[in-house]
Amino acid sequence: MQYVFYVSDGTAITAEVFGHAVLSQFPIPFEQVTIPFVGSLDKARQVRLRIDECAVQSGVRPLLFHTIVDPAVREQVLQANAHAHDFLNTFVTPLEQQLGIKAEARSHRTHGMENTALYDERIEAVNFALSNDDGTSTREYDEADIILIGVSRCGKTPTSLYLALQFGIRAANYPFIAQDMHDLTLPLPLKANRHKLFGLTIAPDRLCDIRNQRRANSQYAALAQCELELGRVERLFRQEAIPFLDTTSHSVEEISAKILERTGLRRQLR
Template sequence: MKRDVFFISDRTGITAENLGDSLLTQFPNIQFNRTNIPFVTNEKAAQAAVLAIRQSKKNGVEPIVFSTLTDMATQTIIKDSCAHVFDLFGTFVEPLEEALGTESSHKAGRMHGIGDTNTYDKRVHALNFTLGHDDGLSLRNLNDADIVLIGVSRCGKTPTCLYLAMQYSLKAANYPLIQDDLVGSTLPKSLDSCRGKLYGLTIEAEQLSRIRKERRPTGEYSTLSRCQWEIARAEKLFIEEQIPFIDTTTVSIEEMAAIARRDMKLR
């Protein structure tokens, strides 16, 4: 079974997609055709969105619409689209206004905008730091990091670091444990200065082997036996050095970042 889903927003659509997708995952037996329509900032754009929504209606099955529009006039137009419309903004803002005893600004894009220059600058600084300290690229100023992820190659360090920087403005470095580190099962001296900021990532050997074969289908690097050895040595290092770590095998990037923040007590 397939259903058409639209994410309507007066900005990027990130919030509508994130919340909408979280709800849709509760229906694993249904396939969803997703369409994001961002920057619906006036009635003309809303009418164009309604046309796209109505054209997707097939066999009398109404599409699903997740909307985070803040303007009541454009939201009213979307509600007249012959679809199941879920107003993700109005559903929560009106009760929140009552709870706080004041009206909201009803301004678009405040969460993802750059009106707060301090927050924006902090995020850019964190991202630049993370990119400059990816995969052991630079070991300078590691102590300035908020968190340093360590683990074997291809276990999810880089995407998790980028997410931490983009989503939480955290300076996240990462260091790949190479054969020399694993043979001795000792912490590299270059990480001594940031020992309290280390967080380990591990993964099941079968999954790691599959991931590595996509990059290098031949050679010892991607063999199951090699992956098993590396993971066993890495986990031994984590335990002996009392480094907290997480198994990333069935965990999303978002979950890895959230768990790491919680475990490391980062804001």
């Protein structure tokens, strides 16, 4: 088994993101271990021993992706029997030369509370998404940056929350349900904010699978019902010239990126 360690004196999110991106190119299984907040020599020694133990047990040197600012802590971890990859210094050293500025090494800068105003903005965006989820309230639609619409279980809620948490975008979402299908039109709150609307759709068989996980063998999850709802909602999107996206084969990260690309919404976080 090929072990992979993500080690950081912060959250380890940066090491994980970089590492996952690189390893996704290799079609083999990995046993992945994340160890955040390695900020002392004692913790660094514990990490080194754990990596060495895995090397002995597996017979294969682990991969080590790290983002550690403190040189002493970093050197202690690097004594481990592993193939090490330093994401920070790989880019920092050449950037210092290109910018003519010496980097100021400090932990917890990327995912910490360095800018409280931006952090508060992101939390407010998350609260907005929660308060305006699934059409529970339409009173704040004037404050929304975007309103996602579509049938139930097509990805509106997770996308709204991801846009809020990752980019500070105030995203509301509104579902079209079975009772709407007889005479499907845009309700007044959506008409009043028509320029903010973005539709999500999905393949009927995929929607059927998702709904069956929620309400197995129900009319709500029946393939015929999924086909009917999706057909009528997509027709509404076309009639009203509402941009929409098929989410069937896309992750929430990909859906969000495609929405930002097509709408031109500004990413609020810096």
